[in-house]
Amino acid sequence: MTIQEIEKEIVEEFDIFGDDWEGKYEHLIDLGKSLPLIKEEFKTEDRIIKGCQSRVWLNSELKEGNVVYTADADAIITKGMVALMVRVLSNHKPEDIVKADLKFVDTIGLKEHLSPTRANGLVSMINKMKADALAFIK
Amino acid sequence: MKEQNKIRDQFPILNQKINGYDLVYFDNGATSQKPLSVIESISDYYKNSNSNIHRGVHTLSRKATELFEQARKTVAQHFNVKNDQQVIFTAGTTDSINMVVQGLAKNYLQAGDEIILSTYEHHSNILPWQLWAEENGGKLKVISLLDDQTIDYAAIPALISSKTKLIAITHVSNTLGLITDLEKIKTIAQKNNIPVLVDGAQSAPHMPIDLQKLNVDFFVCSAHKMYGPTGIGLLYLSEKWLKDLATSKPGGGTIKTVSFEKTEYADGALRFEPGTPNISGAIGFAAAIDFVNLVGINAIFDHEHELVQYAQKKMSEIPEVIIYGKSNHKAGVISFNVEGQHPFDVGTLLDKYGIAVRTGHHCTQPLMNCLNVQGTVRISFAIYNTKEEIDIFIEKLVKVIKMLS
Structure with a gap:
């Protein structure tokens, strides 16, 4: 599936909840719980995204031309958001990742998590994901 | 109800x-929310009295100056300060602490000197001292907490040495709400002739504070946590420090005479209030105090x-x-x-x-x-x-x- 197709799939998944924010957040929390954890050896200081209330770890690797992300967060809602980002961006060509606009976050009504406060590390994480992808483009 | x-x-x-x-x-x-009286005092000022203060001969300038100096009196009365001039308007608690640290660094603190703080200080009462210590070879000593997170007063005497120059302590912990027993701190400080700075950011909004009775060297707080506007706060100086604290922010309004050879600074609060002060902020601060006193x-x-x-x-x-x-x-x-x-x-x-x-x-x-x-x-x-x-x-x-x- 392309990045756009995965985004569409997520939008449909969240559509079920309509205005029911509690349902939406319960789903997000479930997603957070299901995120495959980053390998413990990767939970290092240099992989931590600092300056946020919840800590986020990100590891990026290039496998057969695709970027593979693994990530973790210590707050479950942040982790749910991280899971969504990994699902959308992981296993794609670096060129496609760099171009992704991630509009689905707005569409599913979770844009507040991308506000430029220091509360969660999401914006910094997306920047890091794209920067890592860019670094893989030779 | x-x-x-x-x-x-x-x-x-x-x-x-x-x-x-x-x-x-x-x-x-x-930050607390603001009552209508505070919001309106600021709006009224800009609608009816806005002008620069202290220098103008015209009517509006006199009006604005009067409002500003009346605000100083209101703050002084509220905290029972003996002399209005001991009330210095700053940008807030953080600004006040920085002014004290930078002032003391000029003519009081020396390399090797020590400052005592507590474990539950806000970063605002740590970082300015830490920067001074790093730049000038000073040292911070930290009072530990007991298991119930209250201050271990008994541990303080052991922290004091001949190099101890100040105890800087929060009155109420912003994180825990615990109230510091300032009498205990003062007893130890006075015995050793050490000045005390009290960070009242979290106490001033919640409890009566009588600065004559409290009798410390420095007391600082912010208006915005006590129903007033942001960007204005108090630096209270004891009579001794009103004279002795060096000014770290020179500028317009702080002087008696200026020449390129030598400048003579003003006495009193003006020495610490360079440039055009936050006039509407001071007026809003006074309105907030009026609200507090009404309730x-x-x-x-x-x-x-x-x-x-x-x-x-x-x-x-x-x-x-x-x-x-x-x-x-x-x-x-x-x-x-x-x-x-x-x-x-x-x-x-x-x-x-x-x-x-x-x-x-x-x-x-x-x-x-x-x-x-x-x-x-x-x-x-x-x-x-x-x-x-x-x-x-x-x-x-x-x-x-x-x-x-």
């Missing part, structure tokens, strides 16, 4: 919905104390809730965590229910390390909060815990 409604009516911001729920504002430790600072303390007791009791009935700093001697603040959950998650979900709380380290990372937590959730009260709001908070907190587990 009727009285309470009258008070709430003064705060139009409280009457709004967040995500479809009535706003419950429990983040007063960060009564003792009534505010009692009301908030009752809310803390009520909330703590209800929260203790939820098995997953861990409360920090349980001592009874505290202002309107409760810091807690939900076992196994990140404070960020708890705060995010409470916000979805319209409840504004603070989460994180509260600019007290050394205290967080001492508690061995990443952060906490903090609720903090003001005069307009109610038991009904606490009931809503408890109900939603239980829901949040269920959602997260």
Whole structure:
């Protein structure tokens, strides 16, 4: 599936909840719980995204031309958001990742998590994901 | 209850919905909301009296100067300061502390000198001292906390040496609400002839403060935490330091005469207020004090104390809730965590229910390390909060815990 197709799939998944924010957040929390954890050896200081209330770890690797992300967060809602980002961006060509606009976050009504406060590390994480992808483009 | 409604009516911001729920504002430790009288005092000033102060001969300038100096008197009276000139308007608590540190660094502190702080200081009362220490070879000594997170007063004498030049201590912990026993601090300080700075950012909004009785060298606080505007605060100097503290921010308005060879500085408060001050801020600060006095600072303390007791009791009935700093001697603040959950998650979900709380380290990372937590959730009260709001908070907190587990 392309990045756009995965985004569409997520939008449909969240559509079920309509205005029911509690349902939406319960789903997000479930997603957070299901995120495959980053390998413990990767939970290092240099992989931590600092300056946020919840800590986020990100590891990026290039496998057969695709970027593979693994990530973790210590707050479950942040982790749910991280899971969504990994699902959308992981296993794609670096060129496609760099171009992704991630509009689905707005569409599913979770844009507040991308506000430029220091509360969660999401914006910094997306920047890091794209920067890592860019670094893989030779 | 009727009285309470009258008070709430003064705060139009409280009457709004967040995500479809009535706003419950429990983040007063960060900043309080402003009553109409404060908002209108600022608007009135700009509508009717705005002008630059202290230098103008025209009527508006005199009017603005009078309002500004009247604000100084109002602040002085409220804190029972002997001489109005001991009230210096600053940008707030952080600015005040920085002015003290930089002033002392010029003619009082020397390499090798030591400053004593407590573990539960706000970063604002750590970083300026730390920077001074790093740049000038100074040293910070830290008073530890007991198991109940209160200050270990007995540990202080051992920290004092011939190099100790000041004790800088918070009056009320912003994170825990615990009240420092300043009499104990003063007894030790006076015995050793050490000046004391009190960070009153979290005490001034909640309890009566008599600066003549308190008799410390420096007292600082911010208007915005006590129903006033942001960007204005108090630096109180004892009579000795009003003369002796070096000015670190020279500028227009602070002088008697200037030539390129030699400048003679003004006496009193003006020496520390360079440039055009925050005139509307000072007027708003005075209006906030008038509001506090109308309600009564003792009534505010009692009301908030009752809310803390009520909330703590209800929260203790939820098995997953861990409360920090349980001592009874505290202002309107409760810091807690939900076992196994990140404070960020708890705060995010409470916000979805319209409840504004603070989460994180509260600019007290050394205290967080001492508690061995990443952060906490903090609720903090003001005069307009109610038991009904606490009931809503408890109900939603239980829901949040269920959602997260």
